[in-house]
Amino acid sequence: MKHPYLIDLNDRENWLYPIELFGPDGHKGEDQRTINMPEGPHKELCVTDSVMYPGKSSKPSELHCHEHRIGYEDFFVDSGGLDLYINGKKTYVAPGNIIHLQPYEAHGMNFRAPTKYRGFFHDLGNSDNSPVIAILRAKKPNAMQDPNFTKYMMGPGDIYMREAPEWVEVPPEQCPNVRNISRPMAEFKLDGATMKMITARWENGGVNELWGVEMEPGFYAEWVEYPLETEMYYVTAGEVEFTVYDETFVAYPECVVKIPKFASHSIVAKSNAVMYDIAGKTRWYAFLQDRSSILYYEPERAKKPETMAALKEKFGCMIKKIGRK
Known part of the structure; x- marks a missing residue:
């Protein structure tokens, strides 16, 4: 089945x-x-x-x-x-x-x-x-x-x-x-992962952008309760555990994961892993760039929960929690 x-x-x-x-x-x-x-x-x-x-x-x-x-x-x-x-x-x-x-x-x-x-x-x-x-x-x-x-x-x-x-x-x-993920157009370090831009939105007619994420064991991300986009990921190295609704499974190299719109879900890296955001609907480059700017120029503003919440809403980032589990 x-x-x-x-x-x-x-x-x-x-x-x-x-x-x-x-x-x-x-x-x-x-x-x-x-x-x-x-x-x-x-x-x-x-x-x-x-x-x-x-x-x-x-x-x-x-x-x-x-x-x-x-x-x-x-x-x-x-x-x-x-x-x-x-x-x-x-x-x-x-x-x-x-x-x-x-x-x-x-x-x-x-x-x-x-x-x-x-x-x-x-x-x-x-x-x-x-x-x-x-x-x-x-x-x-x-x-x-x-x-x-x-x-x-x-x-x-x-x-x-x-x-x-x-x-x-x-x-x-x-x-x-x-x-190649080893020479990205841009990269941003998170707690337990590095996000790397492979193709930019302006190279895709404004429709999407392609990102690879290199994850360390224990890296965790949880999306909002009702994500507004269908998502698709491609795993090329390591193992990533997904929980979609009430079903938990592990994706491994040469696997695509397709998650329907509105489906609550989360991921945990079970090993060093590499995964690509194929759907690429989140404006990751704009979000991560502005996030870095705020952290650098206005660290006190960055500490306010409403600052990052507004930034996520502005650029379509549906992730609620991110970091190490």
Whole structure:
């Protein structure tokens, strides 16, 4: 029976629409499974779990270089590795890195080995057709290898092919699209945890922001009684104990946790752990930045409970308690 909140990406029971994707030459390039369908006007919380395969050729002219003119993509590279061609640069992306793509960024990939490639999207229609494609596959099993069909899979107006890229090879640190929790855009230390900004709100069309939190054992956070947003987290290291309503469970690496709106919940780090806030609705950067400013410039004001309460309300922070348990 599927867990109501915990999604183990390696458990087939959680694969909503598993499909195989083939190139024009018939070579299988990807095993893809939809994990969570897009939600709301910005198609948020869309999740796919893929295994990408090396192509028959690594020539830049055969990399399927393309751009999207809508949508934002974050890919967690969890195994294998790939060469990323983007914005005139080529770099190797090893496991543990995150690729952030915005509209109009032409990109191509050469996967050096089978690669676990976990995608989180918003404002992109890449999973909209999953239910009808499942029906098509049942009725016409060969359709997925028919180029007359595959060109329509992503939906109209979403993908535009580009010419083979001209590039300069650089280390990943010099490619802005490759993000890593070891080199965040900003970081803030809390009691028992460090929050690190991976992508900013201005890089996501104002919809959300991506944060990673490195937690020490015993780090604890409790949300308000009726949180106003659906939340989603991705655990990449260690173990995190969640309590949602009256159910307690442990999330471990390669697990997504989806918590419904209004659900009271809390977390405790059971070990050193790393977790990402995928939904990213809280304006964490603004909240933590202003909190730091008040602590630095007006420490007496910071001691007043109403000061932080007003700051939380202003920036949509639904956490009631935070620190060590």
